[in-house]
Amino acid sequence: MSIENGTAGGADLDKEPQIHIRVDHQLIADLVPSGARVLDVGCGDGALLYHLSHFKGADARGIEVNRTRVAACLNQGLSVIQGDAEIELKDYPSGSFDCVVLSQTIQAVRDPKGTLETLLRIGNHAVVSITNEGYWRNRLQFALGGRMPFRENLGENWYNTPNIHPCTIRDFVALTKNMSIAIEKCFAVRASGTYREVDPWSAAANLFAVQMVFMLGSIPAEAR
Amino acid sequence: MILLSNPIPWDYMVKRICGLNGGLAGADTMARDTDTQRTGGGTIDPSTLPGEFVTLAGDTKLDLNSGAQLGPINVAYTTHGTLNTNKSNAILICHALTGDQFFCGTHPLTGRPGWWDTMVGPGKPLDTDRYFLICPNILGGCMGTTGPSEVNPSTDKPWGLEFPVITVGDMVNVQKLLVDYLGISQLFLVIGGSMGGMQVLDWAARYPERVFSAMPIATALRTSAQNIAHHEVGRQAVMADPDWCAGRYQEEGKRPHRGLAVARMGAHITYLSESALTRKFGRSLQSRDRVTYGFEADFQVESYLRHQGITFVDRFDANSYLYITRAMDYFDMVEEHGGIATDIFDSTSVRFGIISFTSDWMFPTVENREIVKVLNGVGANVSFVEIETDQGHDSFLMDIADYHRVVRGFLGGTAELLGAAGP
Numbered sequence: 001m002s003i004e005n006g007t008a009g010g011a012d013l014d015k016e017p018q019i020h021i022r023v024d025h026q027l028i029a030d031l032v033p034s035g036a037r038v039l040d041v042g043c044g045d046g047a048l049l050y051h052l053s054h055f056k057g058a059d060a061r062g063i064e065v066n067r068t069r070v071a072a073c074l075n076q077g078l079s080v081i082q083g084d085a086e087i088e089l090k091d092y093p094s095g096s097f098d099c100v101v102l103s104q105t106i107q108a109v110r111d112p113k114g115t116l117e118t119l120l121r122i123g124n125h126a127v128v129s130i131t132n133e134g135y136w137r138n139r140l141q142f143a144l145g146g147r148m149p150f151r152e153n154l155g156e157n158w159y160n161t162p163n164i165h166p167c168t169i170r171d172f173v174a175l176t177k178n179m180s181i182a183i184e185k186c187f188a189v190r191a192s193g194t195y196r197e198v199d200p201w202s203a204a205a206n207l208f209a210v211q212m213v214f215m216l217g218s219i220p221a222e223a224r
Numbered sequence: 225m226i227l228l229s230n231p232i233p234w235d236y237m238v239k240r241i242c243g244l245n246g247g248l249a250g251a252d253t254m255a256r257d258t259d260t261q262r263t264g265g266g267t268i269d270p271s272t273l274p275g276e277f278v279t280l281a282g283d284t285k286l287d288l289n290s291g292a293q294l295g296p297i298n299v300a301y302t303t304h305g306t307l308n309t310n311k312s313n314a315i316l317i318c319h320a321l322t323g324d325q326f327f328c329g330t331h332p333l334t335g336r337p338g339w340w341d342t343m344v345g346p347g348k349p350l351d352t353d354r355y356f357l358i359c360p361n362i363l364g365g366c367m368g369t370t371g372p373s374e375v376n377p378s379t380d381k382p383w384g385l386e387f388p389v390i391t392v393g394d395m396v397n398v399q400k401l402l403v404d405y406l407g408i409s410q411l412f413l414v415i416g417g418s419m420g421g422m423q424v425l426d427w428a429a430r431y432p433e434r435v436f437s438a439m440p441i442a443t444a445l446r447t448s449a450q451n452i453a454h455h456e457v458g459r460q461a462v463m464a465d466p467d468w469c470a471g472r473y474q475e476e477g478k479r480p481h482r483g484l485a486v487a488r489m490g491a492h493i494t495y496l497s498e499s500a501l502t503r504k505f506g507r508s509l510q511s512r513d514r515v516t517y518g519f520e521a522d523f524q525v526e527s528y529l530r531h532q533g534i535t536f537v538d539r540f541d542a543n544s545y546l547y548i549t550r551a552m553d554y555f556d557m558v559e560e561h562g563g564i565a566t567d568i569f570d571s572t573s574v575r576f577g578i579i580s581f582t583s584d585w586m587f588p589t590v591e592n593r594e595i596v597k598v599l600n601g602v603g604a605n606v607s608f609v610e611i612e613t614d615q616g617h618d619s620f621l622m623d624i625a626d627y628h629r630v631v632r633g634f635l636g637g638t639a640e641l642l643g644a645a646g647p
Binding site: 059070071073074075076078079080081082083091092093096 | 630637638
């Protein structure tokens with residue numbers, strides 16, 4: 001489970017298969033122990049699932065709401081359920097998975113706090129990646145331009161973004177503290193694709209990271 | 225008979241529904257045509273059919289769910305493809321209510337492609353170059369497997385309503401006898417839609433060690449009140465036909481064509497969808513410019529349904545229809561497990577792939593999702609997708625690209641799990 005600072009797609013990936021994988025996916029894949037039981041919530045077209053099941057020997061399952069993406073997953077032979085994660089996750093028994101992954105989805109769910117609780121009920125660990133709204137460009141856009149941060153390249157604006165609960169790294173870390181969730185590791189990802197393990201409360205990360213990947217431990221019973 | 229207490233004046237009702245000429249327009253002509261081809265007014269003669277036949281449960285009779293015993297049992301089946309040396313590429317195909325063992329190639333009675341010909345064949349999702357496909361006619365059927373139209377060995381007369389009432393579980397137990405007979409210890413896949421899907425679920429629940437993966441399609445854990453209601457209308461239509469003769473039509477040299485055709489017409493509507501009927505027929509008239517102010521088939525949709533009814537009676541037995549719809553009515557896996565749904569597939573190792581269709585109102589997505597929910601509750605390896613189509617419940621028989629891709633992908637992924645030992 002050791003992970004070093006590195007660059008996705010860099011030379012140290014040569015021992016890995018030659019496939020293109022998103023930087024946060026690479027990080028997540030490195031965090032997941034070989035042969036683990038993993039659930040990828042909001043698994044999209046299955047890129048991470050494919051990687052986990054083919055190169056990490058994981059028993060990898062997924063949930064995805066979009067029918068076309070589910071079909072794409074099944075076409076690759078992956079085990080994926082079409083459904084709304086916030087509804088489907090409630091059906092899983094506690095401790096069903098070694099690790100539950102929620103990649104850049106927490107901001108799009110109706111109830112992020114409840115979702116985190118569920119993730120850490122059905123999984124012994126959760127890997128959650130968030131988009132950092134505290135990134136310096138966003139701050140500039142808001143402070144000087146007077147506009148809400150938006151990602152033009154994704155065609156997202158305040159009125160059509162699926163991210164109904166935007167947060168900064170610090171916002172998210174504060175929530176985990178509030179819920180007594182242990183942050184076991186966290187990695188700041190910069191716009192260049194480089195990443196490093198950082199302190200959750202790092203002001204520099206909150207300013208310069210575009211994304212953060214958290215490895216979360218379970219919630220102590222007395223805190224539930 | 226228990227099934228026919230308090231008969232209502234059906235003859236009159238059917239006349240009113242179907243037209244003025246004493247029954248289903250066209251049915252009489254059809255009946256004469258078929259009766260000239262078959263002597264004695266009996267049903268299909270299985271000895272003339274191609275495919276394989278085997279007699280099972282000869283030494284030890286099969287215990288039925290009803291408490292009755294049945295044996296020996298004839299099983300008619302077909303196979304396609306080749307069983308590999310370690311017998312790891314066998315797929316059992318479970319047919320639906322009115323299906324049969326002729327799923328692939330040309331159907332010997334209708335001359336039309338088999339019911340799953342689009343799904344099965346070289347290079348198709350159920351690839352005959354890779355897999356060994358087995359499809360038996362179900363218990364209670366009328367294509368060679370023991371059913372009410374066969375001769376009861378203890379009386380030398382057709383069973384008729386003397387045939388014991390059967391269940392989906394009984395059908396599966398007969399299939400298991402066949403799989404044992406073929407020497408296959410584990411099926412790579414059990415697959416089927418509708419009532420075929422119920423058999424798949426029953427296989428996975430009761431014989432998990434014999435099933436590596438399961439694809440129940442457009443089905444449910446239990447038959448809904450609405451589906452029981454539709455079945456009852458169909459049965460009453462059959463039993464209202466005077467030629468049904470309280471189930472002894474074979475001995476009387478008659479066949480209840482009209483009743484069975486009406487049953488089929490009603491059922492056929494449930495297999496389609498409002499939008500598909502509108503798209504295919506709308507309010508278009510049949511070979512005429514204006515309505516006739518009478519009860520002929522003015523509308524194309526009427527003509528289509530009459531055709532469905534008329535062609536169906538040519539290949540199906542009325543008593544089989546009663547028995548098989550009854551078996552579906554009784555299907556309730558939750559009840560079978562004391563009302564605790566999570567017990568059905570407790571700690572199962574079977575890999576499930578479940579498919580539903582957006583326009584299916586007979587087995588809607590919500591009922592298929594129930595299966596997913598139960599499987600998730602026991603941490604099973606389950607995939608589920610709802611395919612978008614307007615073709616209703618019959619979608620599972622249709623050549624829908626997304627649907628076929630998913631089946632192909634699921635089989636590929638399942639074969640990968642078995643590695644070199646697999647198909």
